[in-house]
Amino acid sequence: VTSKKSDPAAVAPPAPTEPWTTRERLAAFYTKYMPEKLDGIDAILDKYAGKEDKLFVALIKKYGPEPEDPYYIAKYGAASDDEDEEEEAAQQMSNLDIDKKKRRGAAAKSTSKVDTRIIIQKISRNRKKAVTHVVGMDTVPNLNLKDAAKAFSKRFAGSSSVKDKEIIIQGDHLEEVADMIVKKFGVKEDAVFLDLDGEFVPFGG
Numbered sequence: 001v002t003s004k005k006s007d008p009a010a011v012a013p014p015a016p017t018e019p020w021t022t023r024e025r026l027a028a029f030y031t032k033y034m035p036e037k038l039d040g041i042d043a044i045l046d047k048y049a050g051k052e053d054k055l056f057v058a059l060i061k062k063y064g065p066e067p068e069d070p071y072y073i074a075k076y077g078a079a080s081d082d083e084d085e086e087e088e089a090a091q092q093m094s095n096l097d098i099d100k101k102k103r104r105g106a107a108a109k110s111t112s113k114v115d116t117r118i119i120i121q122k123i124s125r126n127r128k129k130a131v132t133h134v135v136g137m138d139t140v141p142n143l144n145l146k147d148a149a150k151a152f153s154k155r156f157a158g159s160s161s162v163k164d165k166e167i168i169i170q171g172d173h174l175e176e177v178a179d180m181i182v183k184k185f186g187v188k189e190d191a192v193f194l195d196l197d198g199e200f201v202p203f204g205g
Contacts (some may be wrong), residue, residue: 015074019129019170022052023064029056033063056157072131072170076079116140116187119197119204132177134167140185148185155180167192179205 020028023045029036048055060066090182118136137148145162149169153160156177158170169177181187182203189204 016069016071019071020069023174025056028067028069029063032067033059053157060154060157063154066157068154069170072159072161072168114192118181118187118192119195119200120174120177120192121179122172124186130172132169132171134175134177134181135165135171137167137181137185138165140187145183151184152177152180175203 002076015150022039024040025046027038031102032042043050044055098134116136116139118134118139120134121135122130123133126129136153137143137145145165145167149160149162149167152169155169156169156173160169162168178192178194181192182189190202192203193200194203
């Protein structure tokens with residue numbers, strides 16, 4: 001008599017081949033925070049047609065971080081979305097802005113020695129989906145990459161993760177990310193470059 005041995009690989013669910021649709025994103029959010037409202041998803045999508053990003057920003061602000069898309073988890077690994085860590089990250093970002101203003105004098109000598117160079121590029125996964133890659137944030141003085149990733153996640157209402165010192169943001173946000181890096185993290189425009197079809201163009205150029 002031969003006994004059947006269970007193969008873990010055989011029963012493991014297949015990795016998703018595409019990111020969530022907007023409807024699937026909203027369903028995952030409601031399942032986590034408001035399962036009683038799942039039946040009204042279609043009506044909400046109709047109401048916010050063309051303004052989905054604003055909808056997710058409002059939901060995240062009111063209820064908490066958005067569940068991560070399994071597609072991006074499989075591709076780039078999971079990012080920590082613990083609510084307490086989110087609040088702590090936001091506070092650290094605020095403190096960083098204040099500290100930079102206070103220390104422009106004495107700290108200018110040390111920060112000037114750091115060669116900050118950031119490259120932002122869009123990588124398309126298929127005709128409709130894309131992710132934004134940010135390389136070089138680790139050269140920004142006194143900045144934690146995970147905290148920066150969480151700040152991007154809040155700003156663009158989607159998942160954001162860190163892999164090999166690179167920040168990967170769901171969606172096409174090339175110029176918006178560059179603008180946030182300059183205004184939020186205090187990086188000079190001439191140190192931020194956009195990868196446009198293989199050509200590095202200064203954001204402030």
